[in-house]
Amino acid sequence: MSMHDTGLFVTDLSVSYGRKKVISSLSLGPIAPGEVVALLGPNAAGKSTVLRGIAGLGRSTGRVFLGGNDLTRLSLPERAKRIAYMPQSQPPAIGLPVIEAVMSARSASVGRKTAMEEAFDALERLGIGHLAMQPLSELSGGQRQMIALTQAIVRQPAVLLLDEPTSALDLRHQIHVMDYSVAMARERGTIVVAVLHDIGLALRYADRIAILQNGHLQAFGNPEDIVTQQMLAEVYGIAGRIERCSQGRIQMIVDGPFHATH
Numbered sequence: 001m002s003m004h005d006t007g008l009f010v011t012d013l014s015v016s017y018g019r020k021k022v023i024s025s026l027s028l029g030p031i032a033p034g035e036v037v038a039l040l041g042p043n044a045a046g047k048s049t050v051l052r053g054i055a056g057l058g059r060s061t062g063r064v065f066l067g068g069n070d071l072t073r074l075s076l077p078e079r080a081k082r083i084a085y086m087p088q089s090q091p092p093a094i095g096l097p098v099i100e101a102v103m104s105a106r107s108a109s110v111g112r113k114t115a116m117e118e119a120f121d122a123l124e125r126l127g128i129g130h131l132a133m134q135p136l137s138e139l140s141g142g143q144r145q146m147i148a149l150t151q152a153i154v155r156q157p158a159v160l161l162l163d164e165p166t167s168a169l170d171l172r173h174q175i176h177v178m179d180y181s182v183a184m185a186r187e188r189g190t191i192v193v194a195v196l197h198d199i200g201l202a203l204r205y206a207d208r209i210a211i212l213q214n215g216h217l218q219a220f221g222n223p224e225d226i227v228t229q230q231m232l233a234e235v236y237g238i239a240g241r242i243e244r245c246s247q248g249r250i251q252m253i254v255d256g257p258f259h260a261t262h
């Protein structure tokens with residue numbers, strides 16, 4: 001069986017807003033079950049638009065294969081059973097208790113008792129079990145971001161698309177979120193694609209990194225091959241260094257803006 005039959009494979013994806021084509025003929029993958037991919041790139045590169053295109057939201061053309069099946073042939077509800085998309089901004093909070101909000105994201109077919117157990121389990125594993133009974137409207141921005149992630153996770157999708165899932169979080173919760181995302185990938189074979197701005201997090205957690213610039217996929221590969229001095233200069237316009245720390249991990253040190261020397 002080839003990778004095309006098991007993983008996520010995007011071909012010829014184009015996405016437009018009105019007449020403006022933001023993504024043009026993008027191909028990505030195959031991404032294997034259990035793999036975590038970080039999608040990096042400057043502001044306005046089109047990262048959110050790519051995720052929305054894969055999820056089937058907005059006007060897009062192209063093909064999205066999962067396990068050999070073309071998801072673009074499915075209705076949006078059928079597609080949404082396989083792909084969970086966590087948007088960058090959260091909808092306005094309502095007065096519903098957290099546990100109810102998380103349970104409502106889970107398919108009704110599992111029954112209320114199972115949905116409640118799974119919702120509590122997911123909240124506990126993300127370190128926010130204590131929020132279960134609080135109204136969503138009384139949570140902080142970071143707490144609401146964690147709940148939105150929990151809602152995506154309890155649906156147990158084959159593909160989890162996360163748009164800047166850690167942008168509002170303190171360091172401890174950033175680690176919780178990324179640890180849990182990786183655990184889902186490894187335990188359940190979930191394919192995780194996360195837009196991240198923090199290159200350090202991407203280096204630490206991603207199996208592979210994709211770089212998007214001006215709507216085009218510039219590179220896709222192993223973190224050590226992708227995050228280089230040259231990439232930092234060309235894509236982000238910064239002068240940086242990549243160093244290996246004492247634990248063998250690689251990390252990035254930023255020196256400042258990149259100035260070309262002639």
Ligand SMILES: Nc1ncnc2c1ncn2[C@@H]1O[C@H](COP(=O)(O)OP(=O)(O)OP(=O)(O)O)[C@@H](O)[C@H]1O
Pocket residue numbers: 017020022041042043044045046047048049050
């Ligand atoms: N609803 C919209 N209508 C029109 N243009 C849009 C819309 N949403 C995004 N765009 C445009 O599409 C391009 C890509 O935006 P997108 O949000 O995908 O970028 P991004 O890489 O996710 O950026 P950021 O890192 O700033 O979140 C930008 O030029 C943006 O102006």
